[in-house]
Amino acid sequence: MAPEVIAEMTTKMETTFGNASAVNYYGRQARFVLDTSRHLIAQSINAQNDNEIVFTSGGTESDNTAIIQTALARKSEGRHIITSVVEHEAVLKPMAYLEEIGFEVTYLPVDENGLISITDLKKALRPDTILVSIMMGNNEVGARMPIHEIGQVVAASNAWFHTDCVQTYGLLEIDVQADKIDLLSTSAHKLNGPKFMGFLYRRDGLNFKPLLKGGDQELKWRAGTENIPAIAGFAKAVELANQNKAKHRQDYLAFKQQFIDELTALGIEFEVNGKHNEDELPHVLSIWFKGCPADVLLTNLDLAGVSAAAGSACTAGSLEPSHVLTAMYGKDSPRVSQSLRFSFGITNTKDEISQTVAALAKIIGRLKRK
Incomplete structure (x- = not known):
């Protein structure tokens, strides 16, 4: 972790120990940190509003939530999903699970540069395609997918577009509006923030049930008391990344x-x-x-x-x-x-x-x- 992140988290662990859902003084302190962190991160990807950011335990939870919960919510509209053969296991294993319960998944091939073909994507799209999940950048070979073109193609269909940005967030410029991204996954540790912390961007209007069942934290999108020191550390890491x-x-x-x-x-x-x-x-x-x-x-x-x-x-x-x-x-x-x-x-x-x-x-x- 960046030294500035460690310092920020240490301070918050010492001074901001309240539950952000509580209405007392300590809860309001924690809520302020939560809200300001969410705002900074929403701005970093050009989200329309702060409430489109849902804090999670990292990329794996964000990917699982986006993929599995979208499939379950939209199964009456179709059971076809598209992804690529080079996705991270946090995408491929949820896809395998969905196949086990009756969904059909198309795995797009890649060329020797690790890139999918836009032509292949267009051919694979069907009226019953409900989700397309393609990573922004590959974690093993560094291939950078044509996300802007993919977003335009998917936006013209019935499908929602999810992208795993764990390798790119904090390093590349990301604009969810320009690239027509509906769902986006990140992990704080890839930009020198804390491990076991990330967020899921969920475009307003996309309705599905939370993956974790419990309390009404995170705007009722993710149950569990928020980890305020880690969220503050994540925000500090994003602030540093934006500068550098x-x-x-x-x-x-x-x-x-x-x-x-x-x-x-x-x-x-x-x-x-x-x-x-x-x-x-x-x-x-x-x-x-x-x-x-x-x-x-x-x-x-x-x-x-x-x-x-x-x-x-x-x-x-x-x-x-x-x-x-x-x-x-x-x-x-x-x-x-x-x-x-x-x-x-x-x-x-x-x-x-x-x-x-x-x-x-x-x-x-x-x-x-x-």
């Missing part, structure tokens, strides 16, 4: 280019997975190290003090191959088992990039000699 978006994008793109240039200079055999340009997410870099098993590279990098992943950090403990790389290149491609994912954050430095590349060069040199 352009600089962070510039820094991360420079890290990416430095990484690639230094690998090239050392004669390491590699290819970037997906595109490598300014249209893609600046902070995610997926690389195929030809002939080098990803698990061996990861173990040796860890011993050298470098943290990386072979796919999503959420499934890195699994021996299953990356579903994203499999979708992009096929299950028999060596890229699936020989690729690493590097990601950059606000504390990284140019020296750390050089140290990482130097460590890779030593490890790969040993592997090649064997």
